[in-house]
Amino acid sequence: xxxxxxxxxxxxxxxxxxxxxxxxxxxxxxxxxxxxxxxxxxxxxxxxxxxxxxxxxxxxxxxxxxxxxxxxxxxxxxxxxxxxxxxxxxxxxxxxxxxxxxxxxxxxxxxxxxxxxxxxxxxxxxxxxxxxxxxxxxxxxxxxxxxxxxxxxxxxxxxxxxxxxxxxxxxxxxxxxxxxxxxxxxxxxxxxxxxxxxxxxxxxxxxxxxxxxxxx
Ligand SMILES: [Zn+2]
Numbered sequence: 403x404x405x406x407x408x409x410x411x412x413x414x415x416x417x418x419x420x421x422x423x424x425x426x427x428x429x430x431x432x433x434x435x436x437x438x439x440x441x442x443x444x445x446x447x448x449x450x451x452x453x454x455x456x457x458x459x460x461x462x463x464x465x466x467x468x469x470x471x472x473x474x475x476x477x478x479x480x481x482x483x484x485x486x487x488x489x490x491x492x493x494x495x496x497x498x499x500x501x502x503x504x505x506x507x508x509x510x511x512x513x514x515x516x517x518x519x520x521x522x523x524x525x526x527x528x529x530x531x532x533x534x535x536x537x538x539x540x541x542x543x544x545x546x547x548x549x550x551x552x553x554x555x556x557x558x559x560x561x562x563x564x565x566x567x568x569x570x571x572x573x574x575x576x577x578x579x580x581x582x583x584x585x586x587x588x589x590x591x592x593x594x595x596x597x598x599x600x601x602x603x604x605x606x607x608x609x610x611x612x613x614x615x616x617x618x
Contacts, residue, residue, distance in 0.1 A: 404507040405484035407613055408491075410584060411514030412576045414521035414569075415598045416605065420514070421488040423606055428613060431480050435490040438471045439463075449474065465496050473503060484508075493579050497586045511587035512612050514598035514605070518573060525569045529558040 407430070411417045418434075425432035442450030449471050456463045468490065476485055484507075491497040516524075527540040533556025538545045545552050562568055587593040594612035598605055 404482065406504055406507050406509050407484070407486045408509060408511040408587070409486065409488050409514070410511055410580070410587070410593075411598060412516060412521055412580075413572050414525040415514040415516045416602060417488060417514060419602065420606055420609055421486055424609055424613060425486045427610055428486070430483070431476075431485045432488060433472070433475055433481070433485045434488040435468060435472060436488075438475055439468070442471055465493075465499055468496075469499055469503060491583055494582050494586050497583050509587070509590070509592050510613065510615070511584075511593045512609055513584050513587075513593055513595050514609075515595055516598040520599050521573060522566070522569055525564060525572075526566050528560070528564040530561050530564075531556040532559055533557070 407424070407428075409417050409421055421432055421434070424430075439453065443454060444450070449467060453463045453467055453471075456467075472487075472490065475481070491500050523541065524539070527542070529538045529540065529545070530536070531538075531551035531554065534551060534554045536551050536553045536556075537543075538552070538558060545558060549558050550556070551558055563572075584593060596605065596608050596612060600608075
């Protein structure tokens, strides 16, 4: 049976990095709705053109369109055994819409939990190199010379996304819209809670075990 792994967790939980590692360990395609979106827009597919119309008129792209992009991708043969879904669903309505399309598939949701204070510390301490995009963190990977990139000597700056006000805003949107998705999957008995505040290697091991259905 097709197994669909769904990754949940707030911004800063390390989902993207873990998703890529997990997909490779499980030999399962990593399907990121953010990437699909960019791909469809970039290639000018029918779905991409439709999405663009909404965006250009300042509207939100409807869930049904995102789901069409998703199922267009996962209909390919490499996803027949399963895939790892990253960036979706972000709301309970999306999770419900996904449920109806995934009848007959086995769903497992992995939830990376990290305390807010830790997320804020991780997200607000990031400094990006203007020249090569390398990212330093003032606490976890500080540059040898203040304000200068270790890789190329370029000037470091703080992206707007990484400022305190924007980070707080992203976290509050997450709490309001996405956090309820946890309860949705918990009620179905398919959610595994994982402590995302540990070292990345430990988090990865726990995620791999949960993805394989161990320790349940
Ligand atoms: Zn650099």
